[in-house]
Amino acid sequence: MHFNLEWLKPNFKLLPVKERMFCALGALLGLAVSSWLSWLILGEFNAWYIAPMGASSVLLFAVPSSPLAQPWNIVVGNTFAALIGVLCAQYIPETTVAFSLAVALAIFVMMSTDSLHPPSGAVAMTAVLGGASVHHLGFKFIAYPVLLNSLLLLGIAIIFNRGIGRHYPQTAQLNTRSKDPTPTQKVGIQPQDIQDVLAHQTELLDISQYQLEDIILQAQQHAQQRSPQAYLCRDIMSRDLITLHAQDAIQQALAKFKQVNLMSLPVVDETGKLLGTLALYEVMEWFQRAADPRAPWEDFVYQIMQRQVVTVQPEQPLIDLIPYFVERSFNYIPVVEQQHLVGMISRADMIAALQQQLLKQQA
Known part of the structure; x- marks a missing residue:
């Protein structure tokens, strides 16, 4: 044996x-x-x-x-x-x-x-x-x-x-805006569902409720990615883009914001490499600082732009973007290939794609 x-x-x-x-x-x-x-x-x-x-x-x-x-x-x-x-x-x-x-x-x-x-x-x-x-x-x-x-x-x-990049101590995944579940939780497994199951457990589990929620959410996303009809980022991204250059004057950037009525614009160099993004609220904050004679002088986009940017790849499943638009209230996400900007996906693009998938399911 x-x-x-x-x-x-x-x-x-x-x-x-x-x-x-x-x-x-x-x-x-x-x-x-x-x-x-x-x-x-x-x-x-x-x-x-x-x-x-x-x-x-x-x-x-x-x-x-x-x-x-x-x-x-x-x-x-x-x-x-x-x-x-x-x-x-x-x-x-x-x-x-x-x-x-x-x-x-x-x-x-x-x-x-x-x-x-x-x-x-x-x-x-x-x-x-x-x-x-x-x-x-x-x-x-x-x-x-x-x-x-x-x-x-x-x-x-x-x-x-x-x-080393670990989250310690562990924190709860809570809706910071209200006592309601987060938007993703509302249409999936909610914290109360996990609490109800754990209430019937007679043994102590060496895992927190918040870890369970996170693992289940990620597992749901992986399961949805297996769908053969899932959209990719390249399917819905905008390719004709309005961009800023790092050396542009901030006044020029403001003129573009007025022209296109957008909340954020990508910043690129001469070759199209993505350097960062500039949001309209950052320009407004610049105006407030400019009124203070003690503040350091800032005149160019590179001085006030955001350099740490969340990006996605053209072949990336669209489902990967949902946490950013839903949980973190993003308006736009740049699409890059070999660090060069090739497209932008907006919240409206996401809504249109999700609506199309819902119509397919109903059909």
Whole structure:
């Protein structure tokens, strides 16, 4: 009989080598720097750093998107666990009973306060089994080394994760304009739908509701892209374009805005390479600055244009553009090929294409 070990493995995504190196580097820097700072603050104190921080670093740097790795969890979870551990160490003389009860109570309290952090179980146990140096601290153990270590490691995790482009801490995908779902959510799976399903789950899932929403939304988009009748950007883009040049005077740009009644125009060089965009509101802001004698003088388009521009390719499915027009309220998106501007897609183009697809479905 052949024994297959595959069924023992978790259904877990294996990250690329680069990302795995980032995780390891983050843990290395986080533990080294935070322990060094703890040593500077606490001096020769024997318990200036505690082992559970190693487990916390796995969460903070390897799976920072996990609900168990969020700032509330590491700070509040470790604090409650330390408090419970100290109480058990002081009032329960039998060691086995003390650390067992400390971990059990810590789990209950953390789950009740939505601050579950697995390494906190080791914090509670350390308070009981940490030896004379820990016992001598009493309730000071909560403030240092536990809370001090937690805050230092958390601060480094925030700086490191954001420095490499990760979103940490995780934030909710909410409609910033009202309490309603976002426009995309209104016509798809809404947050309340996910909440209703999760309400019937009897097991704790190591993924947040917001991650589920994002994954489901992306999965819907991938499924829609498989449609054989999907439009491509080249099918609806405008090719006869009105453009600005970087060396154009801002007054010239304003004249073009008046001429064509557009909210934004692309900025190109002599070869047609896209350099940025200039929006009408940026010209209006320039007028306000020009009235201030202390403001630096600006006369050309390149001085006020937006250089960071979202672009798409001609062969890109039109469905890719929906989040920009719907969620981020874009008016236009440039279409580029080898960095050169070849077209523009407006919100009106998108509406016309979507209307055509709806008519096809009805037919």
